[in-house]
Amino acid sequence: MTDDNFSPLLELKNVSKTFLLKPLFGQEKRVDALRNVSLKLEAGRALAIVGESGSGKSTVGRAVTRLFQPTSGNILFAGRDIGGLTTAADQMTYLRMVQMVFQDPFAALNPAHRIRHHLFRPLILHQGLKGDALEAAARQTLADVELDPNVTLDKYPHELSGGQRQRVNLARALAVDARLIVADEPTSMLDVSIRRSVLDLMRRLKLERGIGFLYITHDIATAHYIAEDTAVMFAGQIVEYGPSASVIRNPQHPYTRLLLSAVPDPAVRIAGRSGEQGQSFSTHAETVRDASRRPVGQSVEVTPGHFVFHHIDMNPSTGEAA
Template identity: 55%
Template sequence: MSEPIIRVRNVSKTFQMGGGFGQKESFEALRGISFDLHAGKTLALVGESGCGKSTVARLITKVHDVTSGEITFKGNNIDQIQSGQALREYRSNVQMVFQDPFGSLNPAHTIAHHLARPIKIHNDVAGDAQLLHRQQELLDMVELNADCLKKFPHQLSGGQRQRINLARALGVGAEMILADEPTSMLDVSIRLGVLNLMQRMKSEMGIGFLYITHDLATAHYIAEETAVMYRGQIVEWGNTRDILTNPQHPYTKLLISAVPDPDLPFSDVIRESSQYSQDAESTRLLSGRLQPDVNQVSENHFVRDWESAA
């Protein structure tokens, strides 16, 4: 495979929280996270709320610094990105798209305005005609009609707003998009359309994606590879198909057993693992301990050790 665009190596993040009376408490949000992100590929980072998914994205976009470990962009440690200019350039290459498609749009401005900014930052557009042409091109890329330009965010549906956010990421020339639960606030009926669009951006434009989700079932629509995360640790990772059809870790099985749709390709696994949901608390307890040992299941399928119930 090609060189990764982003490489995350053994990254840990401890948050210090100011307790009262000078006491400090610390919380280990991430413990030894490693993965690679490639152009034209999607890695799904899957796990329940609070396991550390968004923290991973915030470290990659330099909202927080790593406590230990290393994140590189095209081979260079992102710690080295210091000046405001260098940070802006980096964040143009590596864009975030968030869960709430409304939150990142200004209700007082038209879609034309929202698309003009990234275009002006990224391109030399000479004059209004060229700007309009580029705005229309971006809308076309995300399968929206040119009438959207004069509309305000509230006049669009949630799915259309999320498409605008993806168009803005394309507008600044993003190579890598970190999509943090991009469809979880959308109606079920329009989720698939947004996932399909991301799939096209990947295959036709070569954009790389980190697709963050709590919904393991959606990973197979879009992600070649999946990493399952629990309490700041990646417990199982590799080819999405292998993870979904031959899960090894009890926590992965627990996640799969929570998927309601029997028409998905891993329905047999769901039936077999129905016992896991009954034992959810003990599975969580066993899965949460720090475990350094990793076993290889197949060529691209790895699972962390876990303690079995005594």
């Protein structure tokens, strides 16, 4: 697999994913988890995918990590359509370069093995290291994620804090020289006091190593801390997309405003908390959600690179049915 220096690291073109749920009794149910999702991510940058539960964020991550095939559309990595990676060698290379960090820091760590084992394995498999070189590389990888190798190497996962475990997960991605890390709510199970330091580490890996991050979060207000760009998703569609600062300070889509209105920080709280004509917040929220489920049509570029998608039959500023 060759790198193409001119293409984005990752590009999704009109990716859709429909799940068909077949209950034992009754009708088959269709879930349109992704609807024509298009996005781009450059190396050394982060793109936040924000939205409430069920909006399709993790489905984007799982499609990128090839846990399933999209129903339609294309996923390109360094310019190559990953659907066209047919040889086992190309598929392995892709799965090595694209690593996932999960919400639950325990998820990918076998509790029966020490951290040494978790790092040795990828270093042996992907870099062919052994002996002193293997030991040295494992120690360096831990140092790279700001963990003390003397203390950490011989610990079991349960002997570490959640933040330390998440650092080990990032170290494993470094051990295989990942180029893209899909981080799905990587800090939401961590103590509030250490979330920032894990985000700081990811930000450093992004800048110093040119790793691209797909940062999946429900927290629109902190997305800009790591991600240059933000995509707001609802009901499987991207409804707004652009530079994070612009999306947060100048939100255009009624659903983005709704997300921001739930943020306690006054600096990012935006007008539009409720319908101005005395409508309650929850009624207003339901109106916006209902309208935002409709298929998106035209996108409008508000400021350079900042796009808002309009829905069929929706008043773009209030979110009311037109």
